[in-house]
Amino acid sequence: MSRKPSTICVVDDEPSVCKALRRLMVSAGFNVTTYGSARAFLDDNRAEAPDLLILDVRMPGMDGLDLHRHLVAAGSKIPIVFISAHESSIVQASAMEAGAVAFFLKPVDEADLLGAIHKALAGAYQSEPVVNG
Numbered sequence: 001m002s003r004k005p006s007t008i009c010v011v012d013d014e015p016s017v018c019k020a021l022r023r024l025m026v027s028a029g030f031n032v033t034t035y036g037s038a039r040a041f042l043d044d045n046r047a048e049a050p051d052l053l054i055l056d057v058r059m060p061g062m063d064g065l066d067l068h069r070h071l072v073a074a075g076s077k078i079p080i081v082f083i084s085a086h087e088s089s090i091v092q093a094s095a096m097e098a099g100a101v102a103f104f105l106k107p108v109d110e111a112d113l114l115g116a117i118h119k120a121l122a123g124a125y126q127s128e129p130v131v132n133g
Contacts, residue, residue, distance in 0.1 A: 006121050007031040007048070011041045011067065012056035012083070017106070021054060024110055030117075038062035042070070050078060052120055057084035057091055065091070068098055079120040083108055 008030045010021045018034035025032040033050070035041040039061055053071075055064035062070070068080050082095045085106040095103050102116035 005029050005031050006051040007033070008052045008054060008117070009041060009050040010034045010054045011036075011038055011059070011064065012054075013037060013059040014056070017056070017083075021108075024114070025117075028114055028117075038064065038067035038070075041067065049076075052079045052081065052117060054081045054083060057082055057095065058086055065094060065098065068095075068100070072099065081113070081116055081120065 008025050010018055010025070010032065012018050012021070012034070013036055015036065018036065022032045022034050033044075035044070037059060038055075042062075055067060057064045064082055068082075071078060071080075079101045080095075080099070081102045081104070082100050083104050083106055084091065087105055092103050101120040102113075104113060104116075
């Protein structure tokens with residue numbers, strides 16, 4: 001009996017990043033939905049809860065950290081991987097303290113990202129989040 005592929009949602013305001021991550025995730029066997037904003041993700045009533053979210057830290061309107069806080073306040077336990085083009089130890093620390101399973105700087109190393117995703121989906125990041133950058 002085959003397992004249903006995990007669903008990953010990518011929320012990033014850069015269309016090229018969404019396209020590249022979609023291509024990578026699909027090639028790795030995941031179902032993928034991309035959103036250009038946190039609001040678009042929240043407004044998508046058709047979407048079932050993803051198995052993992054990849055969130056850009058800085059986006060217009062609600063940023064990735066705000067979206068993560070919103071989801072946690074609503075009781076969500078979806079693993080979060082943050083990505084950012086802006087190196088900031090304060091933002092990185094905030095993301096990790098909020099419960100992110102990994103934090104990567106753009107451009108993201110594909111092998112590292114996929115490794116973090118597989119570990120997160122297996123529940124292997126209970127105590128040791130990944131920080132790249």
